[in-house]
Amino acid sequence: MKGEAKGRFFGVPLAIKDLFHIAGWPITYGSRAMADNVSWWTSNVAAAFRAAGFLYLYRTNTPEFGIVSVTENQLFGATGNPWNPAHTPGGSSGGSAAVVAAGMAPIAHASDGGGSIRIPASCTGLVGLKPSRGRVSAGPLVSDVLHGGVVEGCVSRTIADTAAVLDAISGQDPTAWYNAPAPSRPFSHEVGAKPGTLRIAFTTKAPTGVPCDPACVEAVEKTAALLAELGHEVFEGAPIWPAVDVILPSFITVWNTNLAYYDVKDWSKVEPLTRAMYEQATATDSLKYMRALAELQVFSRQIVQSWGRDFDILLTPTVAIEPPKIGYVFDVQGDDPMEPLFRAGNMAPFTLLFNLTGQPGLSLPIHWSKSGLPIGVQLVGMPWGEAELIRVGSQLEEAAPWRNRRPPLAA
DSSP states (O other): OOSOOOSTTTTOEEEEETTOOOTTSBOOTTOGGGTTOBOOSOOHHHHHHHHTTOEEEEEEOOSGGGOSSSOEETTTEEOOBTTBTTBOOOSSSHHHHHHHHTTSOSEEEEEESSSTTHHHHHHHTOEEEEOOTTSBOOOSSSOOTTTTTOEEEEEESSHHHHHHHHHHHBOOOTTSSOOOOOOSSOGGGGTTOOOOSOEEEEOOSOTTOOOOOHHHHHHHHHHHHHHHHTTOEEEEOOOOOOOHHHHHHHHHHHHGGGGGGSOOSOGGGSOHHHHHHHHHHHTOOHHHHHHHHHHHHHHHHHHHTTBTTTBSEEEEESSSSSOOBTTTTTOOOSSOTTHHHHHHHHHOTTTTHHHHHOOOEEEEEEEEOTTSOEEEEEEEOSTTOHHHHHHHHHHHHHHSOOTTOOOTTOO
16 A cells, blocks of 8 residues: 555444434434434544544444433434344444444444443443543534533443554644643553552442342452452441432423534434434523523532542443343333333443543453353543543453454354
8 A cells, every 4th residue: 555554543443323423324313303414614623533444434323312221213223232133232332332343343432421431331231431521523514512511422342442442543733612631641651551559449339229230239349359459458437428319300401401412304214212302492481491501510520429439430330230131121001102111221320420520431341141141341530530540440451351352243
């Protein structure tokens, strides 16, 4: 090939989630209402991936508008988990996770607004890092979705790959209203670096009170023991979570407005859950919305106070249940079209709050259930604490390597 190789990932194929703008590419958001939609602009993150040398492969499936924790929609159907195709790979980046787990791509783009990088990473045995709010540019033509609660990243097999991708796509955006502080050195330099002795609290008690499957509890306990062996101060503990009956109405009020970012011409073509969210959003006045947003910011401040004061890192399950069978979220009885959203929340009650706080969260494939399905654990760092998570994550990867574990459907 003529010319010089450019970019750290020169020639590496990259799968692209179907929520991500690349000029001239179809972008459906997993919705029948957008089946013929084509991007006319390229996002800053897409440009950063290209500048790093990646070659775009194809789109990966997502639930409609990325709003639930599984990857099923009426346009393309359901994506199966390579570890067992009858089960979900999680969502909303489940298509991306499935292709990486199956060996169809070494790395895939993913995004996270309530756990959508971490949940599928957990369900498919991959590494999934949700960067801090303001770490990765959302521009140029999209505002910070959900006030920076939605962030871009990737799913991969290793901490090193994930750190290198974060170096490639992060950076200060002079046009943004908010930027995360720049790291002191590249995130790749944190791989293998000693983290020192950290205070690591762990909990398997979900903020919403839903029970955790024994396999998910076992994954946390296994990881806590391993971290103690590595020299960290490990103990049971957690922030003071806001009462679910207080935070849930505020969250849903704000979450419904996620649909404002999509130029849907005919809302009759969307799925029942999306239609219900749209109707609730259009019925919400601006004062109610601002009150809900203010309450979420107060809850966020209360949660973050524990980091640095009570502990340095929080360890939790990534999901509260083993990867469920396809249909778990949508095959619910009753007349409430919002029920799938609540079912999705019960599947992953540990991830959402850290989109509100903006803290970084890292899901690691530490454990597998007796049925052979991956069970991830989540490490949540201090504000802007990706470097510390990468250091600890690489410690765990060396102590309990997972890179060579492949699903039955691996290519």
